Amino acid sequence: MGNKQTVFTAEQLDAYQDNPFRQRIAEVFSADGDGNMTLDDFLDMFSVLSEMAPRDLKAYYAFKIYDFNNDDYICKSDLEKTVNKLTRNELTPEEVRLVCEKVIYEADADNDGKLSLEDFQRMIVRAPDFLSTFHIRI
């Protein structure tokens, strides 16, 4: 995990305020689901987001992060949220809809109109830069 640093400066913590999924990450890793993290949760988060975490583990948590309504499927509403967060609402609804449809069309192997964990994993493990981007360096 790089050079050891025991204390976070306020600046460094601020540095991670730009992630569009920050709230979501906190929710996923917190035990109560509200984003309030205990030390264990915090450790969890960094063990998953560290460079050394295995790909499948990362994929699993990435899935949870993108699954906004916690129903174990990434459905259209989740996708729309993702798109809007990523693009900061710059796409038109029409475009967003198109993108969501496309995503589901591409990755939905069982045709249930939403992405299950398996669909997601199958898709994400083949992504060339998932591993390199889905981690945090502290």
Next chain:
Amino acid sequence: MAAATGSAAVKTAKSCKKYRTVKRHAGIYTYQESWAVSNSDDDVSEEKAESHDPEQIFQNIQYQKEIMANIRCRPWPMRQKLRVLRQAKEIVLKYEGRLTRTRGYQAAGAELWRKFIRLAYNFVVIFIPWEMRIKKIESHFGSGVASYFIFLRWLFGINIVLTIMTGAFVVLPELLAGAPFGSTVSKTIPKEHADSAQALDTIWSLGGYLQYSVLFYGYYGRDRKIGKAGYRLPLAYFLVGMAVFAYSFIILLKKMAKNSRMSLASASDENYTFCWRLFCAWDYLIGNPEAAESKAAAIVNSIREAILEEQEKKKSKNLYAISLRIIANILVLLSLAGSIYIIYFVVDRSQRLERTKKELTLWEKNEVSVVVSLITMIAPSAFELVAALEMYHPRTTLRFQLARVLVLYLGNLYSLIIALLDKVDSMSVTVSVNNNASNSTTFLANKTLSKDDNLSTTIPGVQITKNGVVTSEESRTQGFMVPDSLVNKTVSVNTQKPQDQCWETYVGQEMLKLSIIDMIFTVASILLIDFFRGLCVRYLSDCWCWDLESKFPEYGEFKIAENVLHLVYNQGMIWMGAFFSPCLPAFNVLKLIGLMYLRSWAVLTCNVPHQQVFRASRSNNFYLAMLLFMLFLCMLPTIFAIARYKPSSSCGPFSGQDKIYDIVYETIKSDFPTWFNTVITYISSPVVVLPALLLLFMLIYYLQSIARSLKFTNNQLRMKIQTERTEDKKKVIQMAAARIQNLDGTDKRPEQESDIISQESSVWSSTPRKNGSVLNFESPVSKGTRIQTISQSVPQTVPSTDVARPVKATPTSTSLTPAPSVSSVQKPRNDRISNRYQSILHGSVSELCKTKPYTPVTFKKHSEDVRSEPLFRKGIRQVNLDALGAGAPVFVGRRPHATRYFLVNETESRKKSLRSTSQLQRHLRKDESGDIIELYPRNVRRYVVRTPQQMYSPNPSEDEEDDEELGREFINGSYRPRSLSDLRPAPRFYIGEHADGHVLMSKDLARVHYKSWNDGFDLDLDRPPYAYRKVHLSYHEPCVKPKPKQKLEQSLTESDSISIESSSDPQNSGNDQYIQVIHSKEKYPKPGTKLTKKKSKNSVDLNMPEPNELVCSNV
């Protein structure tokens, strides 16, 4: 009601699918399996406590260790991880000593060692250079820019190693033990140069003191052994020179292999453009508002771009664009040719100047490297401008740009090295001439006729001058051209000392010079293009007539691709020159350090995050591939020079030899024992070399053919997946239609559906329902493969079936019609979750307990669908066959099958750890006796849950439609019997029917499966059965209660060990007694599995249908 149950069933169906796919993927996602294994931690510990068998203990310990090793891979909360880890450690500690003392010591030692390693690692991490810097850049610019710096750091590491190699084995020995400076001719500065040796001018051009230092080849002594220890410097020099290349190759290839392993062969035909753009778009490393903003913009761009591409996938190319592109390519080619010509011209000119002019100006001395650096700096920008003409897609543009720049760099290096070698050629020729001249004073023989005229004049001239040695080629050439001025020329030329003719030193000088100038230009370009531009834009924009920041000059972007190429180019120079200038790697280390600081500073202060997304990880291997390419190409000239040219006679470690590599032969000949010598001669003789070469070729061919076949199978598998998916979709559409019907219609509808489905199934299989055996034949292969997995689990299956039955009883008793459906609706959720993330749920025992009570209904389905694997299917099919002709008894038999197979599957999953399976058995048995569900390990629980649903489904169809559909399908047949025996026997019928419905479904599944047993298919297929069940759920069940218990008992007793024959007999005889029949049927599958675990199954299957049919006739 029907609709509600239907939806519930659908949900469960889906969850089942998911679960199954998870299982399928288990091979890929190894951690999932490990989860499953780990779930039974508690059980394992229990077992340990009981067992004293050392082997078992050992296994346990290994298992616990495995847990410890993999704990990081599990998606558990930290607390649980810690708990499990602690537990595992305790167990290991407790039992490890029990085995043997040495093992205990080993373990302790390993533990200590691990701690030490960890400590050392933590310590080492502190010394990873520039970590914080890179992180900062990462947070500002994302992983793309950071990848440049990481690459830079990696190159730095390589150069450090190269430096150590050359430093420790060549430079240091020479400095310590070699002849001191000034002791020999080759180590002294010639007197004429002594005055200017310290002049900045000379130093700058790497002459003077620098030229006669360890920096260059020429300085190294030719003594075979130096120092007291007799260090063989020449040999070491040669070997290190080769080792530099070897090491670079190895480290590069290793890194590439690692990278490609990491990136999991992303098949190009996988189409996930949108997915990746969405889910992999955000760079979690970014932690800077500005970067975040530009990243968001980039994402928007890329998504829009993807949409556009999607909308007009085929853009008609107009003539205009094509002509523009042609022009652009012509321009690029011209500039490439031009740059190559210029370099060649400059080198040529500098040589001429050197010949004709005595004093060279600073410019003339550095002309070559300056021109080369200028070209490398300017041309890429020119290419970029040209690329704007082409109007390609940005990605294509980038690719073109990279290719062009790479070609440019290579062209530059090659034209330079060729020009240099040209010069070397002439130098070495003249040197040889001179040698002859000095020895015999007749160099007529070597000279061409045309020279003869001049010889007489040159020789006196030479002798007049101080050294009797005539040196350079100038004397010769001028002899041709300007005979009159010959004397003068020769005089001037002869002022050069012999060691000047050291061509190796010359090449080394040129490379080092090139490297230095390149560094200067890099610095200059960073300052000019980035820094001053940034300054201007920043401070002048207020008083300028347009917005400098957003319009023309803007801030510089960090061009990852070009910068990486530049690094590659730089490293290429080092490799090229390292043999002739042993200190080049050391210099490069300094250069890289400087570059690191300067670049990182420039990036952070004057650059803006780039708009264009250059995929970092994909580029990783791309960088390396370029580097490898470069290494190879840079090695060629060096190897060529070593092999082709005679080392200069007056300087360097190889002087006096005919070829540089002769040193190896020489050493072998003189310093090794004679036997080794003979061995070497044998080995190097054609007798050995040729066969070895042949062998290598054969090996290459073999490996290549294997790779090709693997690729082929890969493609085929992918095709299969594809076809599965498409067929899947068809199926889904059909199902959707059926479901709609289902929802609309009343009770009758469902049955029709079932018919439809069954018809479908028949369509799928060439031979429809009647002969189940045929089906089996169709897919013998798949059986064989799957059977293996099943074999181990078989013993357990028996108890499991028993267990399943009692469960059945419970649900039926509790709720007749509506209740089960409701429960199913709610529960599926829980179940689903639990199934999918077993590990999580199981990890926390409390959760498990919760789920159990609810689950019965849902679980069964899950397990069935999820687990349906070949064995079970077979069993099911057989049942179907029976069902066609047979009445009630047969159906009863089926039931058990279904339940059974779940269990088996479970065990399969567990198979990996034998211990766990053994545990299962135990628990199951307990259950049998006690009927207590909760006591079971989690696996068992699941099984139990499943049965109830099946029970419900069969009834409804029977009541109404028995008569109508008899003729049509076997299903109908099955219904009938039920109607006959509504009161008592009814339950059995249900079971049977139920089984039929199942069977049909399973058939479809199985067939599809066989055709291509990939994930996609199974999933969709699973659905149909559910639809059925939903409908059916509400109607039946009342009668079921009494039966199951009876069954349980019987099954317990009989199931243990019965051969096929025995089982078949009871069937025939036992038509009257349902119970017995049931037992026998259950047994069918079992014996098959037990007796003939793998191969005999086919035969068993064949046998099976017959008895069933018999039974039918009886009925």
